[in-house]
Amino acid sequence: MPFERQVTDAEAARTQAKRTGDRAKLDQLFTPDFIKINRFGRLLGKRQTIALARNPNYAIEDVGVHVYGDVAVVSGRESDEGEAAGGVRFLRVWARDEGRWREWAEQETRITSEIEAERLVRSPNHAAGTNHEQYEDVRSNHVSEAAEAPETVARDIRAAEKEYRLAERSGNAAMLDRFRAPEFVLVDLLGAIVSPPARQPAIKSVVDEDSSVRVRGPVGLVVARVERTKLPGGATDQFRYSGIWVQRAGQWRIVAEQQTPIS
Numbered sequence: 001m002p003f004e005r006q007v008t009d010a011e012a013a014r015t016q017a018k019r020t021g022d023r024a025k026l027d028q029l030f031t032p033d034f035i036k037i038n039r040f041g042r043l044l045g046k047r048q049t050i051a052l053a054r055n056p057n058y059a060i061e062d063v064g065v066h067v068y069g070d071v072a073v074v075s076g077r078e079s080d081e082g083e084a085a086g087g088v089r090f091l092r093v094w095a096r097d098e099g100r101w102r103e104w105a106e107q108e109t110r111i112t113s114e115i116e117a118e119r120l121v122r123s124p125n126h127a128a129g130t131n132h133e134q135y136e137d138v139r140s141n142h143v144s145e146a147a148e149a150p151e152t153v154a155r156d157i158r159a160a161e162k163e164y165r166l167a168e169r170s171g172n173a174a175m176l177d178r179f180r181a182p183e184f185v186l187v188d189l190l191g192a193i194v195s196p197p198a199r200q201p202a203i204k205s206v207v208d209e210d211s212s213v214r215v216r217g218p219v220g221l222v223v224a225r226v227e228r229t230k231l232p233g234g235a236t237d238q239f240r241y242s243g244i245w246v247q248r249a250g251q252w253r254i255v256a257e258q259q260t261p262i263s
Contacts, residue, residue: 004065007072007094010101011063021054031095031102033214035146035223037240039080039088039108041262043223045145049106055081060090066183066255068246070096071104071219073256075185080108087111089191091242091258095216105214105221107242109260111191141212141223141240149220154213157220157245160252161211169206179254181246187258189239220245220252225262238262 010029017025027050034046044052063076072094077086093105148154160179167175176196185195211224222243229236244256 003067003072003096007065007067007074007101008063010094010103011060011074011092014103015058015060018053018058019056023050023053026050026053029103031097031104033146034103035105035143035214037107037223037242037258037260039083039110039260041238041240041260043141043143043240045143047145057081059085061086068219068255069217071216072096072101073219073244075187075256077111078108083110089187089193089258091187091244091256093219093221093244104216105223105242107240107258107260109187109189109191109258113190141210141225146212146214149213149215153215154220157213157215157222157252158211160245160254161222161243164254179252181248181253181255184253184255184257186256189237189259189261218247220247 013025014029016022017029027046030046030049032046034049036044036049038044057079058081059079061077063074066073074090074092074094076090078088078090079085080088087110089109089111091107092103094101095104096102142148149157163175164179166172167179180196185193188194206229207227211222214221214223222245223240224243225238225240227236227238239259239261241257241259243254245252246255247253
C-alpha cells in the first residue's frame with residue numbers, strides 16, 4: 001500500500017479516536033515525544049493532548065499529504081470543539097516506526113479575520129495574563145516529553161533557520177527562494193494559506209531566540225516563539241510557529257510553516 005494511503009488511514013483512525021475519546025488508541029497513534037501547538041498558541045505534550053481529546057463532532061477536510069521517506073506532512077482543516085465547522089487549520093507530522101505511522105507533531109491555527117485577531121490580542125487573557133495550569137510556560141518551546149535532537153545534528157538546521165529568517169525580514173527574494181522547497185506553503189496568523197508569502201510587515205524588533213529542534217531522518221522540525229514590536233504605533237504580538245525542513249542534496253529546505261497567535 002502506498003505510504004500516502006497508509007497515512008490517510010492513520011488520520012482516519014485518529015479522527016475516530018478523537019470522536020470517541022479513545023485514549024488508549026491515541027496513545028498508540030502518538031509517538032512518545034509528541035508535541036503540539038494548539039489553536040491558542042499553547043504548547044502541549046502527549047499526555048496533555050490525550051487528556052483533552054474527546055470531541056464527538058470532530059472532522060477533517062481538505063486534507064493534503066506529502067511524504068518524505070519515513071516522515072509525512074499532513075495539512076488540512078478540522079472542526080474542533082467551540083469552533084465553526086472546518087474553522088481550524090492544522091499541520092501534522094507523522095513518522096513511520098517499525099512499519100506503523102504515528103503522529104510526531106501538530107499545530108493548529110484558527111481561521112479568523114484581522115478584526116477578530118485584533119480583538120483577541122486586546123483581550124485581558126492574552127498571552128502572559130492567562131492562567132492554564134495544564135499548559136507549559138507560554139515563554140518556553142520545550143516540553144518534558146519531547147526529546148530534542150543532539151546539537152551536532154540540529155546545528156545545520158539552526159543555521160539554515162537563522163539565515164532564512166533574516167532573508168524573510170529583509171525581503172531578500174533570492175535567498176528565500178534558495179531555502180524554500182517548490183511545495184512550500186505558509187499558514188499565517190489568520191489561518192490563511194499564503195503561497196508564496198509576502199514580505200513581513202515593518203517590524204521594529206523581534207525576539208525569537210527560544211526555539212527547539214527535532215529531527216527524524218531527512219526531516220527537521222523547528223518550534224519557536226516570536227515576540228514582535230511592529231511599526232508604526234509600537235503594537236506588539238506574540239505567536240508560535242512550526243517550520244518543517246527537509247534535507248535534499250545536502251541542503252536543508254523549508255517545506256511548510258504554520259503560525260499561531262498566543263492568546
